[in-house]
Amino acid sequence: MRRLGLALAVAVAVAGCGSSGMSDKEYRDKADAICASIKSQRDRLPPASNIEELKAVARSTIAINTEALSKFKALDPPGDLKSPHSVIVTRLGETLKLQQQALTTDPKSTAMQQINVKAGQARAALLAAAQQAKLPACEQL
Numbered sequence: 001m002r003r004l005g006l007a008l009a010v011a012v013a014v015a016g017c018g019s020s021g022m023s024d025k026e027y028r029d030k031a032d033a034i035c036a037s038i039k040s041q042r043d044r045l046p047p048a049s050n051i052e053e054l055k056a057v058a059r060s061t062i063a064i065n066t067e068a069l070s071k072f073k074a075l076d077p078p079g080d081l082k083s084p085h086s087v088i089v090t091r092l093g094e095t096l097k098l099q100q101q102a103l104t105t106d107p108k109s110t111a112m113q114q115i116n117v118k119a120g121q122a123r124a125a126l127l128a129a130a131q132q133a134k135l136p137a138c139e140q141l
Contacts, residue, residue: 021076028135031085034071035130035138038064055103062099069093087129088138091122098122 022030041064048054069092077085098119105112123141130138 021078024078024081027075027077027081027085028133030075031072031077031088031133032135032137034068035135035141038068039137039140051107058099058103062096062103065092065096065099069096081133084129084133088126088133091126091129094122095119095126 021027042061045057045060046053048057069089072085072089072092075085098115102112102115102119105115126141127139130141
């Protein structure tokens with residue numbers, strides 16, 4: 001009986017140690033700040049006029065998105081926002097992989113067309129999740 005009491009006490013203590021995550025407002029403020037930063041950084045990139053400049057812009061975009069993905073992964077969303085958060089993280093990660101593939105793919109190839117279709121699908125899913133989570137800055141990506 002004593003062991004059962006000790007086990008219950010430990011279980012209650014461990015359960016009490018868990019983080020309840022961020023509040024909805026705190027999560028939305030931080031997530032929207034990440035998205036606003038992404039947009040601001042991307043908007044400062046120069047337009048590309050040839051393939052080499054396009055690759056340079058793509059590498060910069062990859063760096064921006066890599067940092068953003070890391071920041072999103074560090075967030076601890078509240079329960080009702082965990083699902084859209086997971087979609088945002090997953091689709092941003094997928095977008096990064098596609099961007100990296102695009103750097104080494106012939107721009108005129110069928111493979112590049114497939115990358116573009118998949119990137120469009122990932123973006124649409126990310127935007128839908130941002131809308132579901134009520135993240136207006138993320139809806140602008």
